[in-house]
Amino acid sequence: MTIASMAATFAGVSTAALAAESGMTNWQLGFQASVSDMMDDITWFNAFTLIIITVITLFVLALLIICIVKFSAKANPVPSRTSHNTMIEVAWTVIPILVLVVIAIPSFRLLYKQLDIPDYEMTVKAIGYQWYWGYEYNDEGMGDLYFDSYMLGDPLDPEADVVARQEVATERGVTINEVPRLLAVDNDLVVPVDTTVRLQVTAEDVIHAFAMPSMGLKIDAIPGRLNETWFRAREEGVYYGQCSELCGVNHAFMPIAIRVVSKEQFQTWVTAAQEDLDGANKQLMASINEQKKLAAGKLEDISVAAK
Structure with a gap:
């Protein structure tokens, strides 16, 4: 526990109240500081989807680089006449569906939590x-x-x-x-x-x-x-x-x-x-x-x- 937190605890006020913080800073890039369980869940979901998007982006970038190098005109003077590949077509259909399902489950759970009002005071x-x-x-x-x-x-x-x-x-x-x-x-x-x-x-x-x-x-x-x-x-x-x-x-x-x-x-x-x-x-x-x-x-x- 920091000295500021200890002082706030002994004085009976939170660190946020002591510092008059609103969770915002000048030129802030990320979310405001969370002060509720709901915002904690939103912050987690944002990080979760960011990881998935980053992995997909890097994977697609790697495929592009491989295709540019491996299938360039210099490396392949005689172009391939392949018209389709069943396994690849199945994969690029099924994998995006699975990714969307993985994102949808916590997304729907979060939406439900926002609108499912608990016992209120x-x-x-x-x-x-x-x-x-x-x-x-x-x-x-x-x-x-x-x-x-x-x-x-x-x-x-x-x-x-x-x-x-x-x-x-x-x-x-x-x-x-x-x-x-x-x-x-x-x-x-x-x-x-x-x-x-x-x-x-x-x-x-x-x-x-x-x-x-x-x-x-x-x-x-x-x-x-x-x-x-x-x-x-x-x-x-x-x-x-x-x-x-x-x-x-x-x-x-x-x-x-x-x-x-x-x-x-x-x-x-x-x-x-x-x-x-x-x-x-x-x-x-x-x-x-x-x-x-x-x-x-x-x-x-x-x-x-x-x-």
């Missing part, structure tokens, strides 16, 4: 609009909590965007890097850690898509239809996604932010949010910042002790 409804999201909490004990979630900043004016995001960062007591451009929103979707959440998704106007890469989420939001999926985040932190269905001129400015907090923090937030959402968000950020300070203090103590 809470339900959240996400409604897509042009161009923002609305969230509803309708479970018992949560009242009829509903709020809209808009992107922060001005995407068309870089200077105004920085100013707007810095104001929000100052208000929240965080750095501007924790209010990422084109991704941060005014009201995060708040859920408790280690909790199975049923997500119901629909749209008010055109087709949208709710996508959260770090949790393996992607489902269409269709007007007049209610789609369902689920997720269970195992680490605290704030994670970002975007609408993934072309929905109009501001499609690029329709981000999704899910803030995963402790169960105690969530209960405090959801109770306060029924009366005052802005106040509840400020209280939640204050609690998170206090956790970070405590974790940083524990980390410093451990570093001193390690020396």
Whole structure:
């Protein structure tokens, strides 16, 4: 266990929450860091298919090189008059079928897992609009909590965007890097850690898509239809996604932010949010910042002790 992990453990927060990580880095080539079992399975399946594709590509490349060298005009001044080869034709028909079956079995299993909702502990409804999201909490004990979630900043004016995001960062007591451009929103979707959440998704106007890469989420939001999926985040932190269905001129400015907090923090937030959402968000950020300070203090103590 690393010193950072030990500090996070002693402080009662995850490493992701301590570092304010969202699983993303600049110029990132791979997936966002996984925070759910579903995304673990998707990451494995991606690696599995990549291995198969690599083997096939190298095999075909080797065949091409062999054919170029062995059957060139210089090596074969008299061309072969072979018209067919039954075994080769059977092989190049059967082998691709077997490869597709090997890929299809885990693929179908993964698709089934995404849509087969297990016993869930809470339900959240996400409604897509042009161009923002609305969230509803309708479970018992949560009242009829509903709020809209808009992107922060001005995407068309870089200077105004920085100013707007810095104001929000100052208000929240965080750095501007924790209010990422084109991704941060005014009201995060708040859920408790280690909790199975049923997500119901629909749209008010055109087709949208709710996508959260770090949790393996992607489902269409269709007007007049209610789609369902689920997720269970195992680490605290704030994670970002975007609408993934072309929905109009501001499609690029329709981000999704899910803030995963402790169960105690969530209960405090959801109770306060029924009366005052802005106040509840400020209280939640204050609690998170206090956790970070405590974790940083524990980390410093451990570093001193390690020396």
